[in-house]
Structure formats: structure tokens, C-alpha cells
Amino acid sequence: MKLRAVKGMNDILPEESQRFQRIESIFRNTVETYGFQELRTPLVEDLTLFQKSTGETSEVVQKQMFLLARERESLALRPEGTPSAARVYIGQKMQAREPVTKWFYIGPMFRAEQPQRGRYRQFHQAGCELYGDPGPHCDAEMLDMLVQMGRAMGLSDVKVQLNTLGGAEARGHYRGKLREFFEPIKASLSEHAQERLGDNPLRILDSKDPRDQAACEGAPELFDSLTDDDKQHWDGLLAALERLGTPYEIDPRLVRGLDYYTRTCFEIVASSGEIGSQGAILGGGRYDGLLESLGGPAIPAIGFAMGLERILLALGEQEFQRPALCFVAPLGPEAQLEALELAQALRAAGVRVELDSRGNSMKSMLRRANTMGARLALILGKDEVATQVVQVKDLVLHTQTDVPRADLPSTVLGIFTAASAEEKSA
Ligand code: HAM
Numbered sequence: 079m080k081l082r083a084v085k086g087m088n089d090i091l092p093e094e095s096q097r098f099q100r101i102e103s104i105f106r107n108t109v110e111t112y113g114f115q116e117l118r119t120p121l122v123e124d125l126t127l128f129q130k131s132t133g134e135t136s137e138v139v140q141k142q143m144f145l146l147a148r149e150r151e152s153l154a155l156r157p158e159g160t161p162s163a164a165r166v167y168i169g170q171k172m173q174a175r176e177p178v179t180k181w182f183y184i185g186p187m188f189r190a191e192q193p194q195r196g197r198y199r200q201f202h203q204a205g206c207e208l209y210g211d212p213g214p215h216c217d218a219e220m221l222d223m224l225v226q227m228g229r230a231m232g233l234s235d236v237k238v239q240l241n242t243l244g245g246a247e248a249r250g251h252y253r254g255k256l257r258e259f260f261e262p263i264k265a266s267l268s269e270h271a272q273e274r275l276g277d278n279p280l281r282i283l284d285s286k287d288p289r290d291q292a293a294c295e296g297a298p299e300l301f302d303s304l305t306d307d308d309k310q311h312w313d314g315l316l317a318a319l320e321r322l323g324t325p326y327e328i329d330p331r332l333v334r335g336l337d338y339y340t341r342t343c344f345e346i347v348a349s350s351g352e353i354g355s356q357g358a359i360l361g362g363g364r365y366d367g368l369l370e371s372l373g374g375p376a377i378p379a380i381g382f383a384m385g386l387e388r389i390l391l392a393l394g395e396q397e398f399q400r401p402a403l404c405f406v407a408p409l410g411p412e413a414q415l416e417a418l419e420l421a422q423a424l425r426a427a428g429v430r431v432e433l434d435s436r437g438n439s440m441k442s443m444l445r446r447a448n449t450m451g452a453r454l455a456l457i458l459g460k461d462e463v464a465t466q467v468v469q470v471k472d473l474v475l476h477t478q479t480d481v482p483r484a485d486l487p488s489t490v491l492g493i494f495t496a497a498s499a500e501e502k503s504a
Contacts, residue, residue: 084199084200085193085199086190086191086193086197086198086199086200087198087199087200088198088200094390096400097390097393098202098386098390101204101231101386101389101390102184102204102386104227104230104231105182105184105204105227105384106182106184108223108226108227108230109182109206109223109227112180112219112223113180114180114181114182114206114208115180115181115182116181116182116183116184117163117166117181117182117183117207118183118185119156119159119162119163119165119166119183120156120162121155121156121185121186121188122146122153122154122155122156123153123154123156123161123162123165124151124152124153124154125143125145125152125153125154126152127161127162127165127372128143128154128156128157128161130161130371130372131160131161131164131337131338131368131371131372132157132158132160132161132336132337132338133336133337133338134277134337135274135277135278135281135337136335136336136337137335138157138158138189138335138336139157141190142157142189142190142191143155143157143189143190144157144188144189144190144199155188156187156188157187157188157189158187158203158336158383159183159185159187159203159205159207159383160205160207160336160338160365160368160381160383163181163183163207163381164207164368164369164372164374164379165372167179167207167209167369167374167377168369168372168373168374168375172209173209173210173375173377176210177210178208178209178210178211179208179209179210180206180207180208180209181206181207181208182204182205182206182207183203183204183205183207184202184203184204184205184386185202185203186200186201186202187200187201187202187203188200189201195391196357196385196387196388196391197357198387201385201386201387202385202386202387203383203384203385203386204383204384204386205362205381205382205383205384206220206381206382207379207380207381208220208379208380208381209369209377209378209379210377210378210379211378211380212366212378213311213314214311214312214313214314214315214318214342215314215318216380217315217318217342217364217380218315218318218319218321218322218324219318219322220362220380220382221238221240221319221324221326221344222319222322222324224236224238224346224360224382224384225237225238225324225325228346231389231393232393233348233359233389233392233393236325236346237325237326237327237346237347238324238325238326238327238344238345238346239326239327239328239329239332239344239345239346239347240315240326240327240328240329240332240342240343240344241300241328241329241330241331241332241333241342241343241344242300242301242304242308242311242312242315242341242342242343243280243300243333243334243339243340243341243342243343243363244300244303244304244305244308244340244341245305245307245308245340245341245366245367246340246367247305248300248303248304248305248308249280249300249303249340251303252280252298252300252303253278253279253280255298255303256279256280256282256283256297256298257275257279259297259298260275260279260282260293260297261275263293266289266292266293267282267289267290267293268285268287268289268290270285270287271285271287271289271290271293278337280300280333281333281335282294283297283331283333284331284332284333284334284335294331299330300330301330308341311341311342312341312342315342326344332344332345334361334363338365338367338368338371339363339364339365340363340364340365340366340367341363341364341366342363342364342380343361343362343363343364344361344362344363344382345358345360345361345362346358346359346360346361346384347359348388348389348391348392357385357388358385358388359384359385359388359389359392360382360383360384360385360388360389361382361383362380362381362382362383363380363381363382364378364379364380365379365380365381366378366379399501400430401430401494402430402453402454402494402497402498403430403431403432403450403451403452403453403454404424404429404430404431404432404452404453404454404455404456404490404494405431405432405434405443405446405447405450405452405454405455405456405473406420406421406424406431406432406433406434406455406456406458407434407440407443407444407447407455407456407457407458408433408434408435408457408458408459409440409457409458409459409460410459410460412460412463413458413459413460413462413463414435414437416458416462416463417433417435417456417458418433418435420456420458420468420483420486421433423486423487424486424487424490426487427487427488427490427491428491429487429490429491429494432447432450432452434446434447440457443455444471447473448473452473453472453473453474453493453494453497454470454471454472454473454490454493455470455471455473456468456469456470456471456486456490457469457470457471466482466483466484467480467481467482467483468480468481468483468486469481470486470489470490470493472493474497
């Protein structure tokens, strides 16, 4: 048996986990200030949920589902979070409880793709879904939140790529126009695009195949099929973005790969880091018809999801500071027992503590403290236990002082606060 993780599914070791945690905590803090609350749903759903929402014509449902076949059950690992949230919204009759519902989620998603940099079979999304507000200001507020969040994460030059897909009426009309346009030149399209011509000709517009890109030259623009209501929504969105100073770029070819979108759709593409301009770090849009199409109420919705791995790639190898570490090094059995209690008191005061209880020599303990990057080493032996003091060794300044046991938490916190203020001003 080979002890290897499944292709395209990664172990995330502690150092990398810290980078994930940092992004997740900025995400949480940001979306909570906008009123989103966390929803946790199972990783597994009925396959039909994804077929009916993510969409029969989407690549995700057609080719990338991880299926779990059981007797009389057809289950699948979730490839995205929007369908599960919609299921919960409908099941809980949220529209009867509150006019506007705002949820966020963070977790693994599964798509059987060909793995490459930034594209995995298990990856992590942090996303939001907002139900009950049809207006364009709600879209603008969400887009602005994304730009603010990207900046807080350290992404340089975050810009929203934006488009409108119109409502159902406009898209029906536009589909017809696209079929008329592509039908006579069908033979010049890729095999994939030829298939799409039948079920979802919009997808041809975002094909990466050079044959399709050439064929798209001069294709009709969706904008010309918009209804007056669609146009009013779009104009309202742009005006609000201008007012907020949110950077955006209109991309009339942006159609997104999932079937449920209506009107506003958007992506954020990283312009820096190891991911290059390969993939979107975030995608989303409005889906005003999805809940109804699943048998729920006619409630409009909008949402997005960001790929955590892609954000980390876009950020590159930035160093993230962990909170300062205090290393406790006891010598001898009495000191070891005392050190347990000391570590407990320090942690209760909010200090990150590593207690070395192995009973090793002082030299070996201090070597470990240095390797772990500890700022302070607290040394205590038999004498210190008797006199209730601790030797506090500053491993950066190379100083050593005796501190009464009772003063320790405040002394350690004082040193850490001063050190972090110095780092910030440096
Ligand atoms: P999506 O565009 O399919 O949208 O995925 C959102 C983000 O997930 C992508 O921009 C990308 O960063 C990340 N992602 C997707 N597939 C992979 C992969 N194989 N490996 C690594 N990262 C990946 C959705 O999933 C929608 N549910 C977003 C949404 C929410 N729309 C409305 N509400």
C-alpha cells in the first residue's frame, strides 16, 4: 500500500495551516462587520441538488463530480457551497423569519479536475450568500467588501471584473442570437463549443480554445438583449461603485461557469504572485431565479466564493508573524511540577507557551527554544522553586533577570507588547 494522499488532495502542514488561518480570520472579521453569519452544512448532498442548481450544462456537474454511490442513494461530495445554502434557506423557510438573510461559510469543496498549480481536487472556499435584496446597491456593497477584504489580506491591485448576464428573458433572447451567429460557423468551433451550442451557447464566449476565441470575434453582445429593468439595475450598480470608489473593469465576455447566474456576475483575478493571471481567486454573482427553480420562494440572491489556495498563491511567500513565544525550561522534578502551573498561569494571561517537560539538560532545552524562535526562556530549578522567582532570559537581547513568580505574567506580557510595538515602528 502506498502511503500517499489522493491525487489533487493536499495535506496542509502546520506552517501552511497558519497561512490559511490568517486568511480565514480576515475573511471572518470582514464579513461579520457586514452582518454575515456562519452556516455549516454537510460535505455530502444528494447529487440531484447539484444537478438542479450548479446546473446540468456546467462543466462541474458534467465532468467533475465525486459521486458516492450507495444502494438507492445517489450522493456527491459538494463541488461548491451555493446549492447547500439554498437548500437550507428553502428548508428553513428563512423568508418567513427575516427579510434579508446573510450567511457565510468556509470549508473544503471537491471537483475532479486535472490537478495543476492553483487547481486541486479538494480545495477550500470561503463564501457568502445574501438572500432577499434585489437591488444593485446590495451588489455594490458586496463588491466593495471584497476589494476591502483583498487589501486587508495583502493582495495588491485588487480589481473586480464585472459583467451583467441580464435576467431570464434577456438571456433567452441572447441565447437565440448567439445560436444564429455561431450556427453558420459551427465547423470552426472546438468540439466542446459545438456541444455547448446546443445547451448553453454563452459558455462558448469564455472558452480558452483559440478556435473559439477567433470565432467569437464580432459575436453579438449580451448588453443589446437586456431589458429596461436589467439596464436600470446595471446602471444603478455602476453608479454605486463609482460613489464607493470601488475599482472595477467591465468584461463583456465574463459569463461564469455555473448555470444559475442572472444579472451581475464578477470575478477577481490576481495580478501578482505565483498564480499569475491563470485563475480567478474569487467568483460570484446574482442568482435571482435559483431558489424558485429548486421549488422555493421567489427570493433574489447574490453571493461569491474565494479559493483560499489561490489567494495564498497570489500572496506568494509572505512571512506571517506568529504571536511571540515564551519557552519554559524547568530543571528537576520539583521545578517541572512548578512549571506546569506557571505555564497554566501564563496561558491564562494570553501568552503562547511551550513547556519542555522532557527532563533534558538546560543546554538542550535552550537549543530547542532558539530553534522554535522563542523570544523568552523562563528558567527554573530547585533554587528558583524555593525562592519563588524565575530567571527570565531574553533570547533576542541576550539579557537575564530574576522575576518574582507572582509578577511573571505581567512582566512577560510587558516585554511582548514592547517588542511588537518596536517591530511595527521598524
Ligand atoms: P466558482 O467560480 O466555481 O464559483 O469558484 C469560486 C472560486 O473557487 C474560484 O474563483 C477559485 O478561486 C476557487 N476554485 C474553484 N475551483 C477550484 C479548484 N479546482 N482548485 C482550487 N480553487 C478552485 C462558485 O463556486 C460559486 N459557488 C460562487 C458563488 C457563491 N456564486 C454565488 N454564490
